[in-house]
Amino acid sequence: MFFETLPSKYLENAVAELAKLPGVGRKTALRLALHLLRQDKSQATLLGHSLVELREKISYCKICHNISDTDLCPVCSSTSRNRSIVCVVEDIRDVMAIERTGQFNGVYHVLGGLISPIDGIRPEDVQIESLRRRLEANPAQEIVLALAATVEGDTTAFYIYRHLKQFELSFSTISRGISIGDELEYIDEITLGRSIQSRIPYQQTLVSEKR
């Protein structure tokens, strides 16, 4: 039977590389490769070059390690941000999500990943040591741990807490609880249990709703 493998090494290479992307299997990879073959030649070329350039030329903010073409990212170079509150996040998507809320006026520290022994990501692989040096040079008052509510997020938060508790700092974490629009009966027990434990005075919600 023919075509158990693809009849072109160029197609095979492209499919094999595309299939390494998260969420892309061999079938999707072939669909994407054939799509590119039907488009204008420039589209595949632009995509290919943009990916090579991305990895080779990308640079990071010297203070918070967020992705930035300039030495300092827009947040770190802003004069209106409160440098005594440092929000620790996993990556640029979290910075964008928090910025969109318009509720945070401090600065960020972007870890670039979460500690995950299963995936071979050790504390040295994320920007924790640089956070320690940053706090030594520029003391802050509060660290907000805004990490995912997963095993990796909790592990990383705990590691950072232990690693930095020598500093005179208050640590906080974004609140866990019920999302706006959630119905109680569909919420998992742990979330619901924690949200009862960490209940807040009703008047307080009224105040924060006012804005």
Place this chain on the structure above:
Amino acid sequence: MFFETLPSKYLENAVAELAKLPGVGRKTALRLALHLLRQDKSQATLLGHSLVELREKISYCKICHNISDTDLCPVCSSTSRNRSIVCVVEDIRDVMAIERTGQFNGVYHVLGGLISPIDGIRPEDVQIESLRRRLEANPAQEIVLALAATVEGDTTAFYIYRHLKQFELSFSTISRGISIGDELEYIDEITLGRSIQSRIPYQQTLVSEKR
């Protein structure tokens, strides 16, 4: 508010190009780009180069227009295939799917697309004229139209039929009907109606099951 746009033109370029792929939105594109940034540098480079190479170096079988690194694809260069039956398909995935069935011993003609006025794909944009020239040079007995059961597939099949009926050829199309494992109550009316119209003698199914 910061970060409504991405703070790096390299990231922005990569995300914009990735988001042009079918089924990939801006959010997925950003996830893919950040994934590549966390991997070994070589992965992004290999992917990027493979896509550029794909579009620049890919070549096609001189007879059937299937993707092939050699002048003739494995099917067209095989001595055991029946050249008097030509199966017309949209792209290489269809060739692979039909080859996997092991039920076809003819040769293929790969259109490279289907006629679709809505998407601006005209008859000249797919390999129909080359099919006419091919049949002029090497007469065949039967054309099997194995195209998708969609408006585009039906339009293309009808166009090919009209364009080639000058030749002494029998035209056939793969049968439409009920998939193995389907339950009648879940099948759409058109499919079920056609499968009743084009019912086949029961004994015939017994024969084809024997293999």
